[in-house]
């Protein structure tokens with residue numbers, strides 16, 4: 021019932037059902053949240069009666085009474101959405117304390133210090149979250165902390181724990197004065213007023229800024245709402261026989277099957293999660309509280325057997341009695357997701373279909389992330405070590421605030437966000453950074469959880485690192501660094517280095533490059549296992565966008581079944597070629613153009629020969645030239661002078677021709693097939709290069725099969741395609757005749773203009789295949805430039821006009837429908853027409869799933885995205 025009860029509420033109920041020790045409580049549903057938001061923050065009628073009944077039930081179960089002078093029932097009020105949003109919403113603990121009930125608690129526990137500490141924590145939390153007593157400047161101290169610090173100074177103590185019960189009573193007085201001064205209101209004594217205040221605040225926190233950012237990042241619908249869980253408090257801070265902790269049933273960083281977690285003796289849950297005190301590893305609990313450790317280990321096994329997934333749970337030990345406060349599917353790194361899924365299949369907990377469905381397709385790419393170059397690492401200066409919280413290697417410039425991280429990353433500079441401890445407010449900065457380093461907090465602090473999920477490199481709890489926000493410095497031992505200096509962190513080992521350290525490819529990449537034996541890499545073996553399972557289930561083919569033999573080889577090693585797009589203009593970026601290419605573009609007559617083309621032909625032929633060899637008989641889609649002219653024209657004087665020299669003309673002539681070719685909208689200009697139609701000799705040269713290369717590999721000593729698919733770009737009108745295809749067929753016959761070989765080939769077109777999708781029925785008369793160019797199709801359908809939409813797209817996302825960047829994730833309702841129309845109409849004419857997509861969307865899991873549903877034959881994406889597409893395609897097949 022997670023839709024109604026939220027993840028936390030549903031799993032609390034489930035744990036209670038399977039006999040785990042859960043403190044009694046009740047859940048106010050997500051429906052109430054939706055009602056609350058839609059009805060000016062009011063509650064549905066009848067709710068109050070139900071809440072009071074539920075409290076009475078809890079009173080019976082616990083033998084305590086809400087607001088009682090003698091034996092008060094204290095409550096925890098926690099949020100819980102359908103999908104977990106760690107730390108993004110508010111929590112209130114110790115609710116039900118007031119000037120009366122605190123005395124009851126003191127008497128009952130025989131521990132006045134404890135009772136007053138609970139009370140002051142409650143005022144602090146409630147004052148902050150419900151009444152808004154908080155600073156709005158990240159460099160300013162929180163008002164409650166300031167009052168506390170002042171009292172500690174007066175009493176000449178260092179730790180909070182050194183304050184006596186009397187000190188705490190004084191602190192409570194001052195806290196209440198602060199609340200009155202800050203808000204003009206008195207702190208509520210009525211426990212039901214407290215309860216409704218807290219419930220309203222938790223519902224309200226669904227719409228706080230960080231929760232909204234989080235939902236945007238993880239595509240959680242705003243209309244879901246959160247549930248509120250009201251539970252009897254249990255205390256991990258009742259002395260040395262009490263503790264609290266967070267644990268995982270397996271290691272969330274690398275997936276190893278070990279009991280993993282941390283705890284603090286004599287503390288409340290918030291202390292662990294907020295990362296204020298650095299907790300101890302769970303193994304140590306076996307010495308400190310052997311009975312509880314044993315019980316926990318049994319719980320760990322029971323949880324996995326029941327939920328059949330790695331769990332992340334919170335527990336509290338109150339005076340040697342264990343309570344489970346929460347469980348949920350644990351967030352994990354990409355590596356851990358793969359390992360846990362593989363090993364759970366081996367353990368027969370799940371089958372391989374579940375394994376394939378469960379690994380987020382995106383996460384497979386984290387197996388392909390770089391690690392530090394070990395040779396360079398030897399010379400690097402290690403300055404400290406922290407806890408390894410998010411694997412991978414990252415290097416970048418030190419920044420101390422989220423804002424600064426965003427600022428420099430927008431300029432393309434890599435940032436490492438360094439914070440004493442991160443709070444959810446830092447989310448924006450974490451997204452913008454390469455890696456995150458904190459000097460405090462454990463591996464289950466929010467920083468660590470969120471970083472892992474984002475696949476960010478993260479080192480946390482580095483006690484040896486001293487961060488000074490005011491001076492913008494970071495020191496460790498005798499190393500003193502400042503903002504803007506380079507730092508490198510290893511999220512797999514926890515090591516921190518001063519300076520920039522080069523990174524090296526992942527183990528998987530090293531195996532694929534033949535530098536590491538497969539048998540030596542468990543990671544690689546798991547990667548292969550998952551990929552084989554994925555291939556078993558997927559229906560979509562996966563090809564790659566590659567323009568060089570190296571890229572093609574890498575893509576094939578990663579599982580590409582062909583080239584879906586070779587952008588031939590990319591073959592002209594280097595060396596002399598760019599000049600010949602420019603000569604061709606700037607030619608004023610056919611003779612000049614042919615002269616330039618003649619020089620380009622051998623390069624093209626050689627390139628295609630290389631590609632065909634690398635692809636060894638797999639289909640290769642070669643797209644005819646599609647250079648938006650502005651990308652190729654010489655822009656600055658120096659380049660113009662160089663070009664003039666090469667061409668033996670004056671720089672002025674070059675400038676004149678550049679001026680003549682200037683277009684206001686080059687993306688909509690003389691590009692794509694328009695170029696080949698104006699200058700058929702360009703198409704002819706390219707076709708010749710393709711067929712001659714094909715003849716070369718077919719006639720080689722060791723012949724290689726070759727299957728070119730020649731693709732015409734930017735077609736909108738049937739006749740455009742027809743004119744180009746005539747040239748291709750003519751050249752094909754000429755080459756085959758001259759070389760005495762038969763070459764199997766196809767001609768087809770890109771569908772990247774709305775008109776082409778609409779006229780697909782007619783276009784398919786000539787085209788033997790379609791490849792949807794969703795980059796241009798998005799650009800032309802939405803009328804948004806693919807090069808400069810950055811100015812308004814973020815706002816569009818914020819306003820929910822377009823939930824995702826349409827150039828990254830396909831706009832299913834608009835552009836997607838054109839793809840469907842194109843596919844349908846193409847098939848109406850040519851039943852077996854081959855349909856693919858080669859825009860950037862081919863490597864985006866959500867889009868891949870859409871293309872599966874649209875019935876395409878394959879997606880084509882950049883080489884590193886091939887495994888992601890394979891996995892997403894399998895998931896799409898399993899989902900349907």
Ligand code: PEP
Nearest residue numbers: 772793794795796858859
């Ligand atoms: C496209 O438009 O989607 C495409 C693949 O072509 P290009 O990105 O080269 O314009």
Ligand code: MG
Nearest residue numbers: 772793795796
């Ligand atoms: Mg295009």
